[in-house]
Amino acid sequence: MAVPRTTTVTRVRRQLPTSPWLFAAPGLLIAGAFVLYPFLSTLANSFTDRRTLIPGRFVGLANYREMLHDDMFWIGLRNSTLYVLGVVPALVVLPLLLALLVRKNIPGITFFRSAFYTPVVASIVVVGLIWVWLLDERGLINSLLETIGVGRVGFLSDQWLLLLSAMAVTVWKGLGYYMIIYLAALAGVPRELHEAAAVDGAGAVRRFLTVTVPAVRSTMVLVGALSSVAAFKVFSEVYLMAGPSGGPAGEDTTLVMLVQRTGTGLTGRVGYASALSVVVFAVTVALMLLVLRADRKEERV
Amino acid sequence: MSVLEKVRPERKPAPAREPRVTDEHGRRVRVGELALRYVLLLAVLALTVGPFLWQLSTSLKGPTEDIYSSPPSFLPGDPTLHNYERVADTVPVWDYALNSLKVAGANVVTNCVGSALAGYALARLRYRGRRAATLAFVLAMLVPVEGIIIAQFTTMRELGLNNTLVGVVLPGCVGAMNVLLMRNAFLNLPYEIEEAAFVDGAHVWQRFLRIALPSVKGTLAVVAIFAFMGAWDDFLWPLIVLSDPSKFTLTIGLNYLHGTFANDERLVAAGTVIAVAPLIALFACLQRYFFRGVGEGAVKG
Structure with a gap:
């Protein structure tokens, strides 16, 4: 030891009280100023009539009462809820099937795994615009439909078809991501189970339902939780495909689109948009708890 | 994983x-x-x-x-390649790409530095308030961005940073999840090596830079890649904070191009290719880290 021990200890001791906080300071500052403080100010603002350029005053529950009579709020809540119901089952099941497909190490499989992940890497704006063009009245999909004699479909002009198309795009973009999560889970399934089931004469479908599904059940819950929270907060897909005003008569507006439209810009109604944000936050937390509770209940059985 | x-x-x-x-x-x-x-x-x-x-x-x-x-x-x-020339004549697409590159580059640097420092403080340094600091990051990670985006917008206005690229980077510049990822990486290192260095008289800064940091390069690479991809692909926040077309990033610029010249599919197509090509190239080179990030992000997120 080159340095005498006594001086080392005093030097280290002298540094200890300050340096840990210096290390953590940048991170804490950002988390505090741009996440935790905005969260508290969202709660506080939801009880005021604050606007972007006007400080606002306390109005109690007026924003929440207004919400109950706001048609746009109910449309947004309906669409975001439908989005969860439409997207989550597909994103829990399809990536699992895909993971089973790319699981075996047959020649070229690394290429396929990577290729299936490409939509995850692309920006949602790129993905949205690619599909706007594919689903266009005169786009590729309608050309193909016309060629085979089905005729053209107004994917982007009908209120419900538009929402459905946006859901399909969300699923398309998420497939590869959840596929990778399932692939990790499948790697941990003991092969003896499969072999025993095969010996017992179980077919592929039966083995999938009785061996694979129970083995990756906790991963399915995780994927369900992640995808339902993400689906409820949907913004970009619908914004790009339906336009900023939310499709025909605004009928395709989602809750986060409504938050963005209401609260931003120079005339933004910050108070009301904050109340809407609180609803987004509350539903998100509720969805998480719901999925986790469903998981625990099933475990008890 | x-x-x-x-x-x-x-x-x-x-x-x-x-x-x-x-x-x-x-x-x-x-x-x-x-x-x-x-x-x-x-x-x-x-x-x-x-x-x-x-x-x-x-x-x-x-x-x-x-x-x-x-x-x-x-x-x-x-x-x-005519359409690529035309898209640059229609909107300053190369300036947008440069803006995206600046935002993404800054996001990589701040996230790597900030989360490594804070993660080290949470994992290794002994000080009062460490549990409170960890809790702050966990809470910050759980708050959905969509629920606080209006408050972030008003905070940015109060700081006079709306409509600047600094304002685009700032809220996500030290992601809470990245801090926790780095914390876990440091926690997984054997403590004995650092103890030996401590006895040899290495002070905090030396132990961090020379011993701990080189051992968590893999996690740091994951943080860097996801910081780059997140900033390059982000849509909602830059859409809210940027209003001057000369400051747009690529995603906002594409949305602008699509909204203004919607009928010219060739132009929009050229724009989306410009936006997605760099990320696909990055993915092709660094697949390993992309997949690793999915595993770590899913378990923690």
Whole structure:
């Protein structure tokens, strides 16, 4: 030891009280100023009539009462809820099937795994615009439909078809991501189970339902939780495909689109948009708890 | 947790003298099943990568070529880069790309530095308030961005940073999840080496830079890649904070291009190719870290 021990200890001791906080300071500052403080100010603002350029005053529950009579709020809540119901089952099941497909190490499989992940890497704006063009009245999909004699479909002009198309795009973009999560889970399934089931004469479908599904059940819950929270907060897909005003008569507006439209810009109604944000936050937390509770209940059985 | 690393050790390369395809358990795969697998793989490939190729094909079609033909022509008859010149004449697309690069580059640097420092403080340094600091990051990670975006916007206005690139970077510049990822990485290192260095008289800063940091390069690479991808692909926040078209990032610029010149599909296609090409290149080079990030992010997120 080159340095005498006594001086080392005093030097280290002298540094200890300050340096840990210096290390953590940048991170804490950002988390505090741009996440935790905005969260508290969202709660506080939801009880005021604050606007972007006007400080606002306390109005109690007026924003929440207004919400109950706001048609746009109910449309947004309906669409975001439908989005969860439409997207989550597909994103829990399809990536699992895909993971089973790319699981075996047959020649070229690394290429396929990577290729299936490409939509995850692309920006949602790129993905949205690619599909706007594919689903266009005169786009590729309608050309193909016309060629085979089905005729053209107004994917982007009908209120419900538009929402459905946006859901399909969300699923398309998420497939590869959840596929990778399932692939990790499948790697941990003991092969003896499969072999025993095969010996017992179980077919592929039966083995999938009785061996694979129970083995990756906790991963399915995780994927369900992640995808339902993400689906409820949907913004970009619908914004790009339906336009900023939310499709025909605004009928395709989602809750986060409504938050963005209401609260931003120079005339933004910050108070009301904050109340809407609180609803987004509350539903998100509720969805998480719901999925986790469903998981625990099933475990008890 | 890396998926590929988990899957890889199971691969058993076929012996050279007896070429045959085996599954992950080392059993032979039947030819019929193998053919079915490849057919399915190719179908999914067409579905996931096809849309990108169609966009590329559209962007290369000249002004005289019919892009709406039915049946569609998949390859450009006379490929040309004309649309890439035109998109740069219509909107300053290269400035947008530069803005995106600045935002993404800054996001990488701040996230790597900030989360490594804070993660080290949370994992290694002994000080009062450490648990409170950890809790702050956990809470910050759980708050959904969409729920606080209006408050972030008003905070940015109060700081006078709306409509600047600094304002785009700031809220996400030290992600709470990245801090916790780095914390876990540091926690997984054996403590004895650092203890030895401590006894040898190395102070906090030396132990951090010379010993701990070089051992968590892998996690740091994951943080860097996801910081780059997150900033490059982000849409909602830059859409809210940027209003001056000269400051747009690529995603906002594409949305602007689409909204203003919606009828010119060739231009939009060229723009989306410019936006997505760098990320696909990055992904092609650094796949391992992309997949590893999915595993770590899913478990923690």
